[in-house]
Amino acid sequence: MELLTGNQRSDGLRVRTPFGMVPDDITPEWVEARATLETAIDALIEYDDEHDDLLSERWRAVAEDKERVYVAAIQNGTKPPTRPKGGYVADAEDKRPAIVGEWFRLMREKEKVDARAWEVFVKVAPVAIPGAQEAISSAADAYLEAEKAFHTARDAFIAAFSYRRDLEQYAQGTDTQTGVLGLPNEVIQDGAGRGYTSAAVIVRNAARWMDEHYGSADSRGRLPAMRRVRGTERDAAERDVAHNIALMLERSAVIEYVDGLPPESRLVRNNSARMGEAADNE
Structure with missing residues:
Protein backbone atom coordinates (compact mmCIF):
# COMPACT_ATOMS: atom_id res chain seq x y z
CA MET A 1 0.00 0.00 0.00
CA GLU A 2 1.24 3.50 -0.87
CA LEU A 3 1.90 5.85 2.00
CA LEU A 4 -0.57 8.74 2.10
CA THR A 5 0.25 11.80 4.22
CA GLY A 6 -1.76 14.89 4.97
CA ASN A 7 0.50 16.98 2.74
CA GLN A 8 0.00 14.55 -0.11
CA ARG A 9 -3.75 14.88 0.24
CA SER A 10 -3.56 18.68 0.15
CA ASP A 11 -1.16 18.70 -2.80
CA GLY A 12 -3.19 16.10 -4.64
CA LEU A 13 -6.20 18.43 -4.75
CA ARG A 14 -4.23 21.23 -6.44
CA VAL A 15 -4.07 21.84 -10.18
CA ARG A 16 -1.60 23.68 -12.37
CA THR A 17 -4.12 24.95 -14.87
CA PRO A 18 -5.53 28.35 -13.83
CA PHE A 19 -9.26 28.98 -13.97
CA GLY A 20 -10.72 32.40 -14.67
CA MET A 21 -7.72 33.68 -16.65
CA VAL A 22 -9.39 33.27 -20.04
CA PRO A 23 -13.09 33.30 -21.02
CA ASP A 24 -14.69 29.92 -20.37
CA ASP A 25 -15.78 29.61 -24.01
CA ILE A 26 -12.72 31.13 -25.68
CA THR A 27 -12.26 28.02 -27.89
CA PRO A 28 -14.07 24.65 -28.16
CA GLU A 29 -10.84 22.88 -27.25
CA TRP A 30 -10.57 24.87 -24.01
CA VAL A 31 -14.22 24.21 -23.18
CA GLU A 32 -13.64 20.46 -23.45
CA ALA A 33 -10.32 20.48 -21.57
CA ARG A 34 -11.71 22.58 -18.76
CA ALA A 35 -14.84 20.44 -18.39
CA THR A 36 -12.77 17.23 -18.27
CA LEU A 37 -10.49 18.70 -15.62
CA GLU A 38 -13.41 19.92 -13.50
CA THR A 39 -14.94 16.44 -13.63
CA ALA A 40 -11.68 14.86 -12.46
CA ILE A 41 -11.29 17.41 -9.65
CA ASP A 42 -14.87 16.89 -8.47
CA ALA A 43 -14.45 13.12 -8.44
CA LEU A 44 -11.29 13.33 -6.33
CA ILE A 45 -12.73 15.86 -3.88
CA GLU A 46 -15.94 13.88 -3.45
CA TYR A 47 -14.00 10.66 -2.82
CA ASP A 48 -11.62 12.42 -0.42
CA ASP A 49 -14.53 13.77 1.62
CA GLU A 50 -16.43 10.48 1.62
CA HIS A 51 -13.49 8.47 2.97
CA ASP A 52 -11.92 11.12 5.19
CA ASP A 53 -11.61 8.81 8.23
CA LEU A 54 -9.63 6.13 6.40
CA LEU A 55 -7.54 8.58 4.35
CA SER A 56 -6.49 10.52 7.42
CA GLU A 57 -3.08 9.95 8.96
CA ARG A 58 -5.02 9.43 12.20
CA TRP A 59 -7.13 6.64 10.73
CA ARG A 60 -6.18 4.17 13.50
CA ALA A 61 -6.88 6.65 16.31
CA VAL A 62 -10.26 7.45 14.71
CA ALA A 63 -11.12 3.73 14.63
CA GLU A 64 -10.04 3.28 18.25
CA ASP A 65 -12.22 6.22 19.31
CA LYS A 66 -15.22 4.58 17.64
CA GLU A 67 -14.45 1.35 19.47
CA ARG A 68 -14.37 3.15 22.81
CA VAL A 69 -17.72 4.81 22.09
CA TYR A 70 -19.19 1.40 21.26
CA VAL A 71 -17.91 -0.20 24.49
CA ALA A 72 -19.07 2.75 26.62
CA ALA A 73 -22.57 2.51 25.16
CA ILE A 74 -22.84 -1.15 26.13
CA GLN A 75 -21.53 -0.45 29.64
CA ASN A 76 -24.03 2.39 30.12
CA GLY A 77 -26.92 0.28 28.92
CA THR A 78 -27.61 2.48 25.89
CA LYS A 79 -28.06 1.30 22.36
CA PRO A 80 -24.60 1.06 20.77
CA PRO A 81 -23.87 2.12 17.19
CA THR A 82 -23.65 -0.56 14.55
CA ARG A 83 -20.23 -2.18 14.82
CA PRO A 84 -18.40 -3.87 11.93
CA LYS A 85 -17.67 -7.54 12.35
CA GLY A 86 -14.33 -7.89 14.12
CA GLY A 87 -14.39 -4.31 15.42
CA TYR A 88 -13.64 -0.87 14.04
CA VAL A 89 -9.85 -1.17 14.05
CA ALA A 90 -9.82 -4.48 12.19
CA ASP A 91 -12.36 -3.16 9.70
CA ALA A 92 -10.23 -0.05 9.03
CA GLU A 93 -7.11 -2.16 8.59
CA ASP A 94 -8.94 -4.33 6.07
CA LYS A 95 -10.49 -1.51 4.03
CA ARG A 96 -7.81 1.17 4.07
CA PRO A 97 -5.42 -0.26 1.44
CA ALA A 98 -8.13 -0.31 -1.23
CA ILE A 99 -9.43 3.15 -0.22
CA VAL A 100 -5.95 4.68 -0.41
CA GLY A 101 -5.24 2.92 -3.71
CA GLU A 102 -8.38 4.33 -5.28
CA TRP A 103 -7.50 7.82 -4.02
CA PHE A 104 -4.13 7.63 -5.78
CA ARG A 105 -5.80 6.42 -8.96
CA LEU A 106 -8.20 9.37 -8.98
CA MET A 107 -5.36 11.75 -8.15
CA ARG A 108 -3.24 10.50 -11.08
CA GLU A 109 -6.21 10.74 -13.41
CA LYS A 110 -6.66 14.33 -12.28
CA GLU A 111 -2.98 15.04 -12.91
CA LYS A 112 -3.21 13.60 -16.41
CA VAL A 113 -6.18 15.73 -17.47
CA ASP A 114 -4.60 18.73 -15.69
CA ALA A 115 -1.50 18.38 -17.87
CA ARG A 116 -3.68 18.24 -20.97
CA ALA A 117 -5.71 21.29 -19.85
CA TRP A 118 -2.47 23.18 -19.19
CA GLU A 119 -1.30 22.59 -22.76
CA VAL A 120 -4.59 23.93 -24.11
CA PHE A 121 -4.48 26.92 -21.76
CA VAL A 122 -0.99 27.91 -22.92
CA LYS A 123 -2.24 27.76 -26.50
CA VAL A 124 -5.36 29.91 -25.93
CA ALA A 125 -3.82 32.43 -23.50
CA PRO A 126 -2.56 34.75 -26.31
CA VAL A 127 -6.12 34.96 -27.66
CA ALA A 128 -7.20 36.59 -24.40
CA ILE A 129 -4.42 39.20 -24.34
CA PRO A 130 -6.29 41.90 -26.37
CA GLY A 131 -9.21 41.62 -23.95
CA ALA A 132 -6.79 41.91 -21.05
CA GLN A 133 -5.41 45.13 -22.53
CA GLU A 134 -8.93 46.51 -22.89
CA ALA A 135 -9.47 45.74 -19.22
CA ILE A 136 -6.30 47.68 -18.38
CA SER A 137 -7.51 50.69 -20.39
CA SER A 138 -10.92 50.61 -18.77
CA ALA A 139 -9.44 50.25 -15.30
CA ALA A 140 -6.97 53.06 -16.03
CA ASP A 141 -9.82 55.42 -16.93
CA ALA A 142 -11.64 54.54 -13.73
CA TYR A 143 -8.41 54.93 -11.76
CA LEU A 144 -7.78 58.42 -13.14
CA GLU A 145 -11.37 59.50 -12.52
CA ALA A 146 -11.15 58.21 -8.95
CA GLU A 147 -7.91 60.13 -8.41
CA LYS A 148 -9.53 63.29 -9.80
CA ALA A 149 -12.48 62.83 -7.45
CA PHE A 150 -10.06 62.23 -4.59
CA HIS A 151 -8.19 65.47 -5.22
CA THR A 152 -11.47 67.37 -5.54
CA ALA A 153 -12.73 65.95 -2.25
CA ARG A 154 -9.40 66.56 -0.54
CA ASP A 155 -9.31 70.20 -1.70
CA ALA A 156 -12.88 70.71 -0.51
CA PHE A 157 -11.97 69.27 2.91
CA ILE A 158 -8.89 71.48 3.21
CA ALA A 159 -10.90 74.54 2.18
CA ALA A 160 -13.61 73.76 4.74
CA PHE A 161 -10.98 73.23 7.44
CA SER A 162 -9.27 76.51 6.55
CA TYR A 163 -12.61 78.32 6.53
CA ARG A 164 -13.42 77.42 10.12
CA ARG A 165 -9.84 77.98 11.27
CA ASP A 166 -9.89 81.48 9.77
CA LEU A 167 -13.25 82.23 11.35
CA GLU A 168 -11.82 81.17 14.70
CA GLN A 169 -8.86 83.51 14.19
CA TYR A 170 -11.16 86.40 13.30
CA ALA A 171 -13.27 85.63 16.37
CA GLN A 172 -10.10 86.10 18.44
CA GLY A 173 -9.39 89.43 16.78
CA THR A 174 -6.49 88.32 14.60
CA ASP A 175 -6.06 87.37 10.97
CA THR A 176 -2.61 85.79 11.24
CA GLN A 177 -3.76 82.59 9.52
CA THR A 178 -6.11 84.16 7.01
CA GLY A 179 -5.46 82.96 3.50
CA VAL A 180 -3.24 80.01 4.51
CA LEU A 181 -4.85 77.16 2.60
CA GLY A 182 -3.65 73.86 3.99
CA LEU A 183 -3.56 71.57 7.00
CA PRO A 184 -1.22 71.77 10.02
CA ASN A 185 1.75 69.41 9.94
CA GLU A 186 0.52 67.50 12.98
CA VAL A 187 -2.65 66.69 11.05
CA ILE A 188 -0.95 65.28 7.96
CA GLN A 189 2.33 63.91 9.39
CA ASP A 190 3.41 61.61 12.17
CA GLY A 191 6.07 62.47 14.76
CA ALA A 192 8.86 61.44 12.38
CA GLY A 193 7.62 63.71 9.60
CA ARG A 194 6.19 60.91 7.49
CA GLY A 195 3.03 61.91 5.67
CA TYR A 196 -0.22 60.04 6.33
CA THR A 197 -1.86 58.41 3.29
CA SER A 198 -5.16 57.47 4.89
CA ALA A 199 -7.97 60.02 4.55
CA ALA A 200 -9.61 58.56 7.67
CA VAL A 201 -6.49 59.28 9.74
CA ILE A 202 -6.20 62.84 8.40
CA VAL A 203 -9.88 63.58 9.02
CA ARG A 204 -9.61 62.23 12.57
CA ASN A 205 -6.45 64.24 13.23
CA ALA A 206 -8.05 67.38 11.82
CA ALA A 207 -11.06 67.03 14.11
CA ARG A 208 -8.80 66.50 17.13
CA TRP A 209 -6.62 69.47 16.16
CA MET A 210 -9.66 71.73 15.83
CA ASP A 211 -11.07 70.63 19.20
CA GLU A 212 -7.72 71.08 20.93
CA HIS A 213 -7.20 74.58 19.53
CA TYR A 214 -10.73 76.00 19.45
CA GLY A 215 -13.11 73.62 21.22
CA SER A 216 -16.44 72.33 19.97
CA ALA A 217 -18.25 74.37 17.36
CA ASP A 218 -21.60 73.46 18.95
CA SER A 219 -20.71 75.47 22.06
CA ARG A 220 -20.13 78.64 20.09
CA GLY A 221 -22.63 81.46 19.78
Whole structure:
Protein backbone atom coordinates (compact mmCIF):
# COMPACT_ATOMS: atom_id res chain seq x y z
CA MET A 1 0.00 0.00 0.00
CA GLU A 2 1.24 3.50 -0.87
CA LEU A 3 1.90 5.85 2.00
CA LEU A 4 -0.57 8.74 2.10
CA THR A 5 0.25 11.80 4.22
CA GLY A 6 -1.76 14.89 4.97
CA ASN A 7 0.50 16.98 2.74
CA GLN A 8 0.00 14.55 -0.11
CA ARG A 9 -3.75 14.88 0.24
CA SER A 10 -3.56 18.68 0.15
CA ASP A 11 -1.16 18.70 -2.80
CA GLY A 12 -3.19 16.10 -4.64
CA LEU A 13 -6.20 18.43 -4.75
CA ARG A 14 -4.23 21.23 -6.44
CA VAL A 15 -4.07 21.84 -10.18
CA ARG A 16 -1.60 23.68 -12.37
CA THR A 17 -4.12 24.95 -14.87
CA PRO A 18 -5.53 28.35 -13.83
CA PHE A 19 -9.26 28.98 -13.97
CA GLY A 20 -10.72 32.40 -14.67
CA MET A 21 -7.72 33.68 -16.65
CA VAL A 22 -9.39 33.27 -20.04
CA PRO A 23 -13.09 33.30 -21.02
CA ASP A 24 -14.69 29.92 -20.37
CA ASP A 25 -15.78 29.61 -24.01
CA ILE A 26 -12.72 31.13 -25.68
CA THR A 27 -12.26 28.02 -27.89
CA PRO A 28 -14.07 24.65 -28.16
CA GLU A 29 -10.84 22.88 -27.25
CA TRP A 30 -10.57 24.87 -24.01
CA VAL A 31 -14.22 24.21 -23.18
CA GLU A 32 -13.64 20.46 -23.45
CA ALA A 33 -10.32 20.48 -21.57
CA ARG A 34 -11.71 22.58 -18.76
CA ALA A 35 -14.84 20.44 -18.39
CA THR A 36 -12.77 17.23 -18.27
CA LEU A 37 -10.49 18.70 -15.62
CA GLU A 38 -13.41 19.92 -13.50
CA THR A 39 -14.94 16.44 -13.63
CA ALA A 40 -11.68 14.86 -12.46
CA ILE A 41 -11.29 17.41 -9.65
CA ASP A 42 -14.87 16.89 -8.47
CA ALA A 43 -14.45 13.12 -8.44
CA LEU A 44 -11.29 13.33 -6.33
CA ILE A 45 -12.73 15.86 -3.88
CA GLU A 46 -15.94 13.88 -3.45
CA TYR A 47 -14.00 10.66 -2.82
CA ASP A 48 -11.62 12.42 -0.42
CA ASP A 49 -14.53 13.77 1.62
CA GLU A 50 -16.43 10.48 1.62
CA HIS A 51 -13.49 8.47 2.97
CA ASP A 52 -11.92 11.12 5.19
CA ASP A 53 -11.61 8.81 8.23
CA LEU A 54 -9.63 6.13 6.40
CA LEU A 55 -7.54 8.58 4.35
CA SER A 56 -6.49 10.52 7.42
CA GLU A 57 -3.08 9.95 8.96
CA ARG A 58 -5.02 9.43 12.20
CA TRP A 59 -7.13 6.64 10.73
CA ARG A 60 -6.18 4.17 13.50
CA ALA A 61 -6.88 6.65 16.31
CA VAL A 62 -10.26 7.45 14.71
CA ALA A 63 -11.12 3.73 14.63
CA GLU A 64 -10.04 3.28 18.25
CA ASP A 65 -12.22 6.22 19.31
CA LYS A 66 -15.22 4.58 17.64
CA GLU A 67 -14.45 1.35 19.47
CA ARG A 68 -14.37 3.15 22.81
CA VAL A 69 -17.72 4.81 22.09
CA TYR A 70 -19.19 1.40 21.26
CA VAL A 71 -17.91 -0.20 24.49
CA ALA A 72 -19.07 2.75 26.62
CA ALA A 73 -22.57 2.51 25.16
CA ILE A 74 -22.84 -1.15 26.13
CA GLN A 75 -21.53 -0.45 29.64
CA ASN A 76 -24.03 2.39 30.12
CA GLY A 77 -26.92 0.28 28.92
CA THR A 78 -27.61 2.48 25.89
CA LYS A 79 -28.06 1.30 22.36
CA PRO A 80 -24.60 1.06 20.77
CA PRO A 81 -23.87 2.12 17.19
CA THR A 82 -23.65 -0.56 14.55
CA ARG A 83 -20.23 -2.18 14.82
CA PRO A 84 -18.40 -3.87 11.93
CA LYS A 85 -17.67 -7.54 12.35
CA GLY A 86 -14.33 -7.89 14.12
CA GLY A 87 -14.39 -4.31 15.42
CA TYR A 88 -13.64 -0.87 14.04
CA VAL A 89 -9.85 -1.17 14.05
CA ALA A 90 -9.82 -4.48 12.19
CA ASP A 91 -12.36 -3.16 9.70
CA ALA A 92 -10.23 -0.05 9.03
CA GLU A 93 -7.11 -2.16 8.59
CA ASP A 94 -8.94 -4.33 6.07
CA LYS A 95 -10.49 -1.51 4.03
CA ARG A 96 -7.81 1.17 4.07
CA PRO A 97 -5.42 -0.26 1.44
CA ALA A 98 -8.13 -0.31 -1.23
CA ILE A 99 -9.43 3.15 -0.22
CA VAL A 100 -5.95 4.68 -0.41
CA GLY A 101 -5.24 2.92 -3.71
CA GLU A 102 -8.38 4.33 -5.28
CA TRP A 103 -7.50 7.82 -4.02
CA PHE A 104 -4.13 7.63 -5.78
CA ARG A 105 -5.80 6.42 -8.96
CA LEU A 106 -8.20 9.37 -8.98
CA MET A 107 -5.36 11.75 -8.15
CA ARG A 108 -3.24 10.50 -11.08
CA GLU A 109 -6.21 10.74 -13.41
CA LYS A 110 -6.66 14.33 -12.28
CA GLU A 111 -2.98 15.04 -12.91
CA LYS A 112 -3.21 13.60 -16.41
CA VAL A 113 -6.18 15.73 -17.47
CA ASP A 114 -4.60 18.73 -15.69
CA ALA A 115 -1.50 18.38 -17.87
CA ARG A 116 -3.68 18.24 -20.97
CA ALA A 117 -5.71 21.29 -19.85
CA TRP A 118 -2.47 23.18 -19.19
CA GLU A 119 -1.30 22.59 -22.76
CA VAL A 120 -4.59 23.93 -24.11
CA PHE A 121 -4.48 26.92 -21.76
CA VAL A 122 -0.99 27.91 -22.92
CA LYS A 123 -2.24 27.76 -26.50
CA VAL A 124 -5.36 29.91 -25.93
CA ALA A 125 -3.82 32.43 -23.50
CA PRO A 126 -2.56 34.75 -26.31
CA VAL A 127 -6.12 34.96 -27.66
CA ALA A 128 -7.20 36.59 -24.40
CA ILE A 129 -4.42 39.20 -24.34
CA PRO A 130 -6.29 41.90 -26.37
CA GLY A 131 -9.21 41.62 -23.95
CA ALA A 132 -6.79 41.91 -21.05
CA GLN A 133 -5.41 45.13 -22.53
CA GLU A 134 -8.93 46.51 -22.89
CA ALA A 135 -9.47 45.74 -19.22
CA ILE A 136 -6.30 47.68 -18.38
CA SER A 137 -7.51 50.69 -20.39
CA SER A 138 -10.92 50.61 -18.77
CA ALA A 139 -9.44 50.25 -15.30
CA ALA A 140 -6.97 53.06 -16.03
CA ASP A 141 -9.82 55.42 -16.93
CA ALA A 142 -11.64 54.54 -13.73
CA TYR A 143 -8.41 54.93 -11.76
CA LEU A 144 -7.78 58.42 -13.14
CA GLU A 145 -11.37 59.50 -12.52
CA ALA A 146 -11.15 58.21 -8.95
CA GLU A 147 -7.91 60.13 -8.41
CA LYS A 148 -9.53 63.29 -9.80
CA ALA A 149 -12.48 62.83 -7.45
CA PHE A 150 -10.06 62.23 -4.59
CA HIS A 151 -8.19 65.47 -5.22
CA THR A 152 -11.47 67.37 -5.54
CA ALA A 153 -12.73 65.95 -2.25
CA ARG A 154 -9.40 66.56 -0.54
CA ASP A 155 -9.31 70.20 -1.70
CA ALA A 156 -12.88 70.71 -0.51
CA PHE A 157 -11.97 69.27 2.91
CA ILE A 158 -8.89 71.48 3.21
CA ALA A 159 -10.90 74.54 2.18
CA ALA A 160 -13.61 73.76 4.74
CA PHE A 161 -10.98 73.23 7.44
CA SER A 162 -9.27 76.51 6.55
CA TYR A 163 -12.61 78.32 6.53
CA ARG A 164 -13.42 77.42 10.12
CA ARG A 165 -9.84 77.98 11.27
CA ASP A 166 -9.89 81.48 9.77
CA LEU A 167 -13.25 82.23 11.35
CA GLU A 168 -11.82 81.17 14.70
CA GLN A 169 -8.86 83.51 14.19
CA TYR A 170 -11.16 86.40 13.30
CA ALA A 171 -13.27 85.63 16.37
CA GLN A 172 -10.10 86.10 18.44
CA GLY A 173 -9.39 89.43 16.78
CA THR A 174 -6.49 88.32 14.60
CA ASP A 175 -6.06 87.37 10.97
CA THR A 176 -2.61 85.79 11.24
CA GLN A 177 -3.76 82.59 9.52
CA THR A 178 -6.11 84.16 7.01
CA GLY A 179 -5.46 82.96 3.50
CA VAL A 180 -3.24 80.01 4.51
CA LEU A 181 -4.85 77.16 2.60
CA GLY A 182 -3.65 73.86 3.99
CA LEU A 183 -3.56 71.57 7.00
CA PRO A 184 -1.22 71.77 10.02
CA ASN A 185 1.75 69.41 9.94
CA GLU A 186 0.52 67.50 12.98
CA VAL A 187 -2.65 66.69 11.05
CA ILE A 188 -0.95 65.28 7.96
CA GLN A 189 2.33 63.91 9.39
CA ASP A 190 3.41 61.61 12.17
CA GLY A 191 6.07 62.47 14.76
CA ALA A 192 8.86 61.44 12.38
CA GLY A 193 7.62 63.71 9.60
CA ARG A 194 6.19 60.91 7.49
CA GLY A 195 3.03 61.91 5.67
CA TYR A 196 -0.22 60.04 6.33
CA THR A 197 -1.86 58.41 3.29
CA SER A 198 -5.16 57.47 4.89
CA ALA A 199 -7.97 60.02 4.55
CA ALA A 200 -9.61 58.56 7.67
CA VAL A 201 -6.49 59.28 9.74
CA ILE A 202 -6.20 62.84 8.40
CA VAL A 203 -9.88 63.58 9.02
CA ARG A 204 -9.61 62.23 12.57
CA ASN A 205 -6.45 64.24 13.23
CA ALA A 206 -8.05 67.38 11.82
CA ALA A 207 -11.06 67.03 14.11
CA ARG A 208 -8.80 66.50 17.13
CA TRP A 209 -6.62 69.47 16.16
CA MET A 210 -9.66 71.73 15.83
CA ASP A 211 -11.07 70.63 19.20
CA GLU A 212 -7.72 71.08 20.93
CA HIS A 213 -7.20 74.58 19.53
CA TYR A 214 -10.73 76.00 19.45
CA GLY A 215 -13.11 73.62 21.22
CA SER A 216 -16.44 72.33 19.97
CA ALA A 217 -18.25 74.37 17.36
CA ASP A 218 -21.60 73.46 18.95
CA SER A 219 -20.71 75.47 22.06
CA ARG A 220 -20.13 78.64 20.09
CA GLY A 221 -22.63 81.46 19.78
CA ARG A 222 -24.60 81.76 16.56
CA LEU A 223 -24.98 84.89 14.43
CA PRO A 224 -28.41 86.32 13.72
CA ALA A 225 -30.07 85.08 10.59
CA MET A 226 -29.19 88.34 8.76
CA ARG A 227 -26.31 90.70 9.43
CA ARG A 228 -25.29 94.07 7.98
CA VAL A 229 -21.58 94.45 7.25
CA ARG A 230 -20.02 97.89 6.76
CA GLY A 231 -16.58 98.30 5.26
CA THR A 232 -13.97 100.63 6.64
CA GLU A 233 -12.22 103.59 5.11
CA ARG A 234 -8.91 102.70 6.75
CA ASP A 235 -5.81 101.44 5.01
CA ALA A 236 -5.96 98.81 2.26
CA ALA A 237 -4.89 95.90 4.52
CA GLU A 238 -7.67 96.56 7.04
CA ARG A 239 -10.19 96.98 4.23
CA ASP A 240 -9.17 93.58 2.79
CA VAL A 241 -9.66 91.99 6.19
CA ALA A 242 -13.17 93.41 6.38
CA HIS A 243 -13.80 92.19 2.86
CA ASN A 244 -12.72 88.65 3.73
CA ILE A 245 -14.92 88.63 6.80
CA ALA A 246 -17.86 89.71 4.67
CA LEU A 247 -17.18 86.98 2.11
CA MET A 248 -17.20 84.29 4.78
CA LEU A 249 -20.37 85.66 6.32
CA GLU A 250 -22.02 85.64 2.92
CA ARG A 251 -21.07 81.99 2.44
CA SER A 252 -22.90 81.29 5.68
CA ALA A 253 -26.01 83.04 4.31
CA VAL A 254 -26.01 85.69 7.05
CA ILE A 255 -25.44 88.82 4.92
CA GLU A 256 -28.27 91.27 4.35
CA TYR A 257 -26.35 94.04 2.55
CA VAL A 258 -23.04 95.84 2.74
CA ASP A 259 -21.56 99.19 1.96
CA GLY A 260 -18.17 100.81 2.25
CA LEU A 261 -16.29 97.87 0.76
CA PRO A 262 -14.04 98.05 -2.33
CA PRO A 263 -16.17 98.63 -5.48
CA GLU A 264 -14.93 95.37 -7.07
CA SER A 265 -16.33 93.38 -4.17
CA ARG A 266 -18.93 90.80 -5.12
CA LEU A 267 -20.87 91.84 -2.03
CA VAL A 268 -21.03 95.40 -3.25
CA ARG A 269 -22.32 94.26 -6.63
CA ASN A 270 -24.96 92.10 -5.00
CA ASN A 271 -26.00 94.94 -2.72
CA SER A 272 -26.26 97.32 -5.68
CA ALA A 273 -28.46 94.85 -7.47
CA ARG A 274 -30.73 94.57 -4.43
CA MET A 275 -30.98 98.33 -4.16
CA GLY A 276 -31.84 98.56 -7.84
CA GLU A 277 -34.61 96.02 -7.43
CA ALA A 278 -35.96 97.91 -4.43
CA ALA A 279 -36.01 101.19 -6.42
CA ASP A 280 -37.88 99.52 -9.26
CA ASN A 281 -40.50 98.29 -6.87
CA GLU A 282 -41.16 101.73 -5.38
